[in-house]
Amino acid sequence: xxxxxxxxxxxxxxFLPLFCALFIPQLLPDTxxxxxxxxxxxxxxxxxxxxxxxxxxxxxxxxxxATPPVPKGKGLExxxxxxxxxxxWVNGKSSSTIIFTYMVQAAKPGRYTIEPVRVGINNQEYASxxxxxxxxxxxxxxxxxxxxxxxxxxxxxxxxxxxxxGKADTIGFMxxxxxxxxxxxxxxxxxxxxxxxxxxxxxxxxxxxxxxxNDFILHSLDEKPRQIETRIxxxxxxxxxxxxxxxxxxxxxxxxxxxxDASLLVRINSQQxxxxxxxxxxxxxxxxxxFARYSRREVKLITPDLPITVRxxxxxxxxxxxxxxxxxxxxxxxxxxxxxxxxxxITLKMKISGTGNFDLVESPQLTKTTGWKTYPSQGTVEQQHxxxxxKTFEQAIVPxxxxxxxxxxxxxxxxxxxxADYITLSSDPLEITLEQATNEPQPRQSQPEKNVKEKExxxxxxxxxxxxxxHELGTMVHxxxxxxxxxxxxxxxxxxxxxxxLAIPLYSRRKTLENHPERAVRKKVDKELTSHIRAMExxxxxxxxxxxxxxxxxxxxxxxxxxxxxxPGSITLADxxxxxxxxxxxxxxxxxxxxxxxSHEPLPRQTMQSMLETTRKELLP
Amino acid sequence: xxxxxxxxAIYYLLFALATICHATENTPEALFESANQDxxxxxxxxxxxxxxxxxxxxxxxxxxxxNLAGSYAASGQTGKAVLNYERALRLDPGSEEIKATxxxxxEDAGLYRDSTPTYERYANLLEADQWLMISAAALILLSLTxxxxxxxxxxxxxxxxxWITACSLFILLLSLPPALLCYTSWNSYVVTGQDATLQLSPxxxxxxxxTISQGRLVKKIDQHEHYLLVEDFAGQHGWLEQDKLEKIxxxxxxxxxKENTMAGGxxxxxx
Numbered sequence: 023x024x025x026x027x028x029x030x031x032x033x034x035x036x037f038l039p040l041f042c043a044l045f046i047p048q049l050l051p052d053t054x055x056x057x058x059x060x061x062x063x064x065x066x067x068x069x070x071x072x073x074x075x076x077x078x079x080x081x082x083x084x085x086x087x088a089t090p091p092v093p094k095g096k097g098l099e100x101x102x103x104x105x106x107x108x109x110x111w112v113n114g115k116s117s118s119t120i121i122f123t124y125m126v127q128a129a130k131p132g133r134y135t136i137e138p139v140r141v142g143i144n145n146q147e148y149a150s151x152x153x154x155x156x157x158x159x160x161x162x163x164x165x166x167x168x169x170x171x172x173x174x175x176x177x178x179x180x181x182x183x184x185x186x187x188g189k190a191d192t193i194g195f196m197x198x199x200x201x202x203x204x205x206x207x208x209x210x211x212x213x214x215x216x217x218x219x220x221x222x223x224x225x226x227x228x229x230x231x232x233x234x235x236n237d238f239i240l241h242s243l244d245e246k247p248r249q250i251e252t253r254i255x256x257x258x259x260x261x262x263x264x265x266x267x268x269x270x271x272x273x274x275x276x277x278x279x280x281x282x283d284a285s286l287l288v289r290i291n292s293q294q295x296x297x298x299x300x301x302x303x304x305x306x307x308x309x310x311x312x313f314a315r316y317s318r319r320e321v322k323l324i325t326p327d328l329p330i331t332v333r334x335x336x337x338x339x340x341x342x343x344x345x346x347x348x349x350x351x352x353x354x355x356x357x358x359x360x361x362x363x364x365x366x367x368i369t370l371k372m373k374i375s376g377t378g379n380f381d382l383v384e385s386p387q388l389t390k391t392t393g394w395k396t397y398p399s400q401g402t403v404e405q406q407h408x409x410x411x412x413k414t415f416e417q418a419i420v421p422x423x424x425x426x427x428x429x430x431x432x433x434x435x436x437x438x439x440x441x442a443d444y445i446t447l448s449s450d451p452l453e454i455t456l457e458q459a460t461n462e463p464q465p466r467q468s469q470p471e472k473n474v475k476e477k478e479x480x481x482x483x484x485x486x487x488x489x490x491x492x493h494e495l496g497t498m499v500h501x502x503x504x505x506x507x508x509x510x511x512x513x514x515x516x517x518x519x520x521x522x523x524l525a526i527p528l529y530s531r532r533k534t535l536e537n538h539p540e541r542a543v544r545k546k547v548d549k550e551l552t553s554h555i556r557a558m559e560x561x562x563x564x565x566x567x568x569x570x571x572x573x574x575x576x577x578x579x580x581x582x583x584x585x586x587x588x589x590p591g592s593i594t595l596a597d598x599x600x601x602x603x604x605x606x607x608x609x610x611x612x613x614x615x616x617x618x619x620x621s622h623e624p625l626p627r628q629t630m631q632s633m634l635e636t637t638r639k640e641l642l643p
Numbered sequence: 644x645x646x647x648x649x650x651x652a653i654y655y656l657l658f659a660l661a662t663i664c665h666a667t668e669n670t671p672e673a674l675f676e677s678a679n680q681d682x683x684x685x686x687x688x689x690x691x692x693x694x695x696x697x698x699x700x701x702x703x704x705x706x707x708x709x710n711l712a713g714s715y716a717a718s719g720q721t722g723k724a725v726l727n728y729e730r731a732l733r734l735d736p737g738s739e740e741i742k743a744t745x746x747x748x749x750e751d752a753g754l755y756r757d758s759t760p761t762y763e764r765y766a767n768l769l770e771a772d773q774w775l776m777i778s779a780a781a782l783i784l785l786s787l788t789x790x791x792x793x794x795x796x797x798x799x800x801x802x803x804x805x806w807i808t809a810c811s812l813f814i815l816l817l818s819l820p821p822a823l824l825c826y827t828s829w830n831s832y833v834v835t836g837q838d839a840t841l842q843l844s845p846x847x848x849x850x851x852x853x854t855i856s857q858g859r860l861v862k863k864i865d866q867h868e869h870y871l872l873v874e875d876f877a878g879q880h881g882w883l884e885q886d887k888l889e890k891i892x893x894x895x896x897x898x899x900x901k902e903n904t905m906a907g908g909x910x911x912x913x914x
Contacts, residue, residue: 271843490744495671496704496707498707499734500703505772505776505779511779514783524793525792528794529792532794
């Protein structure tokens with residue numbers, strides 16, 4: 023046990039100097055550890071194109087902790103990319119170096135100066151030397167020379183490699199790589215559309231590449247792009263590629279332009295953000311990302327105008343059967359059955375395969391049709407790739423002459439853009455064996471062949487069909503007018519529509535009356551009361567007091583019958599006296615009417631006038 | 644002359660008779676009958692000329708267009724035949740005879756129609772005017788039923804009213820969409836020119852994109868000078884010279900053509 027303790031003590035004394043050598047210098051102040059603190063700055067290249075960025079390294083020697091401000095330079099943009107610390111202990115002396123790395127970009131070409139980076143350490147300020155750099159414009163013929171030497175010229179070459187200056191190229195750009203730039207109208211050409219987005223951007227595609235303008239037709243385009251990472255002139259890009267085919271509509275020189283919508287999540291400049299922890303977190307990129315704010319920006323990438331020359335198809339040597347097919351094709355012909363009778367249909371199968379605009383490939387045509395009845399052919403296209411495949415035509419042909427020994431050759435003409443000439447493909451005649459269609463006895467074998475042929479029936483000449491005729495001239499018109507423009511129809515339909523619109527209020531009124539029957543009764547009584555009042559007026563004018571009395575009494579009875587829900591005839595003076603107040607005018611009127619009726623004395627005119635006015639005032643609404 | 648009153652009278656009588664006979668010969672009915680005789684005798688050119696004369700004088704009718712179309716078909720002018728059968732069908736949409744003859748002409752010329760969707764086959768059961776007539780009848784019945792039901796003046800049971808209303812609406816729904824669909828092709832064109840070549844663009848030396856048979860129905864999409872951008876019912880499209888096609892409903896070429904006023908002549912094609 024004691025021996026073990028001795029061993030532990032021995033180990034302790036062995037590791038103690040090592041521990042001190044490694045960690046104690048870190049605890050000492052900088053002034054004790056090192057005497058010289060220097061700040062230096064260096065650019066990875068002092069001349070670079072506007073489409074690229076260079077690295078700025080700020081090196082602080084002689085200290086293990088320092089927080090330099092973000093470098094400044096008018097017209098330049100600095101992006102913090104990280105830091106590293108190196109510590110050395112040589113011959114009892116420690117030395118530390120902190121290296122801060124920034125990415126430097128410029129918005130436009132020019133000569134720029136990076137101001138000295140000033141660092142405050144132990145109440146003393148140290149500064150780096152100022153730096154100068156030249157930002158070059160983009161060359162028109164291609165990507166400008168790569169100062170870092172890490173570009174991949176093969177990725178971008180020729181016209182399509184031209185990077186446009188401007189804000190769009192700081193996030194991405196789009197280019198077209200057509201198979202040819204000199205084409206013919208209707209010629210199908212392959213092309214590749216490439217979109218490049220800077221590595222690290224969060225991009226969402228909002229559309230596929232779209233063809234702008236009406237000079238070309240987009241026949242096919244990959245639904246999903248291929249994605250690879252590529253490096254162009256020292257800058258990492260994500261490359262998206264679509265393959266497609268286009269054709270030109272008309273002759274001339276037209277720009278081929280595609281555009282595409284995308285959304286970007288753009289981080290708001292970290293230099294401007296406020297550290298909620300007052301610099302406690304330092305410049306750690308993790309916290310930079312954590313606290314960074316992003317905004318969504320819609321961008322539209324547009325390819326540069328790529329002039330395409332559409333040359334006219336030559337008229338010289340143009341075959342008569344040329345249907346507009348342009349490309350490179352081959353022709354294969356087969357027929358079934360090869361042994362048939364006159365009048366039996368034979369299916370002619372013609373296959374055109376190759377590359378080109380199959381839309382305009384039409385059925386090959388028989389070079390001779392004498393002795394054949396032909397029907398229109400039907401074509402089906404099978405494409406392996408856009409613009410490449412085969413089109414098969416099936417045509418029914420019927421031999422009408424027994425002398426036919428072969429199916430005539432078929433021919434197909436197309437224009438070969440590579441040869442700039444028309445090509446006509448012809449098949450070989452296909453031998454067939456025809457038998458007689460009639461049930462006539464076959465000629466004897468002993469007969470010479472010549473005679474057999476002479477006895478073979480000639481194809482029947484079709485009899486002209488009788489033309490169907492009408493013998494009545496009928497109603498003459500000077501224009502073919504559709505029914506909906508004829509006046510009678512318009513009037514009839516208008517009336518029907520009016521009826522429909524009228525039916526709605528009528529239906530509503532009817533329903534209302536059905537739900538409230540008292541309103542109908544009230545209306546009816548009102549009409550009757552009006553009629554009685556008029557009769558009273560007429561009777562008064564004619565001094566017919568009996569009629570006056572009758573109508574006045576009936577009016578009062580009907581009025582109260584409606585209110586008391588009894589029959590009008592059952593209402594007497596006693597009922598009025600019982601239900602109405604003592605001074606009610608109708609009690610007095612009804613009493614006067616009773617007396618006059620019983621006494622057969624005529625009512626004075628003034629009394630009748632008074633009764634009429636009272637009745638009218640009280641009964642009519 | 645007055646010395647011989649009888650001879651003078653006979654002379655005037657003969658003159659009057661000749662005038663009457665001439666007038667009778669020149670009536671549209673007489674000309675129509677004469678044209679029909681020409682058709683029977685195989686003088687299609689003469690018959691067509693006479694039918695055009697009638698059209699120029701008094702307009703067209705379904706029988707006139709039917710006979711004219713028949714003459715064209717017999718003389719091998721399928722495009723004109725289809726055009727005038729289509730016109731005849733517009734004027735007499737219910738005629739099974741015209742439909743059957745038109746189908747026969749199409750079949751003989753190999754103008755087969757591609758398979759159409761079910762709704763189009765349903766719409767093609769009747770002509771546009773026939774569908775619209777059914778729709779109108781259903782609408783009138785619906786209107787009368789609702790008026791009667793709303794007014795309460797007509798003794799109509801509620802259940803009867805509901806049934807009639809429902810049936811009217813059902814018929815309206817069945818007939819109005821096909822009517823609208825048929826009217827979309829009311830103003831179609833018929834290719835009448837021989838060797839009609841569809842072109843890629845509306846210029847004289849533009850590249851051809853295909854040929855289109857005479858008698859094919861096409862729809863006009865656009866026009867540039869004397870070229871029309873057309874599309875047939877199989878989807879094939881291209882620019883075609885205006886002279887190579889005729890609008891079905893436009894009979895002005897028929898009624899205003901020069902040969903209507905001609906006494907005779909070789910040509911009978913309206914220009």
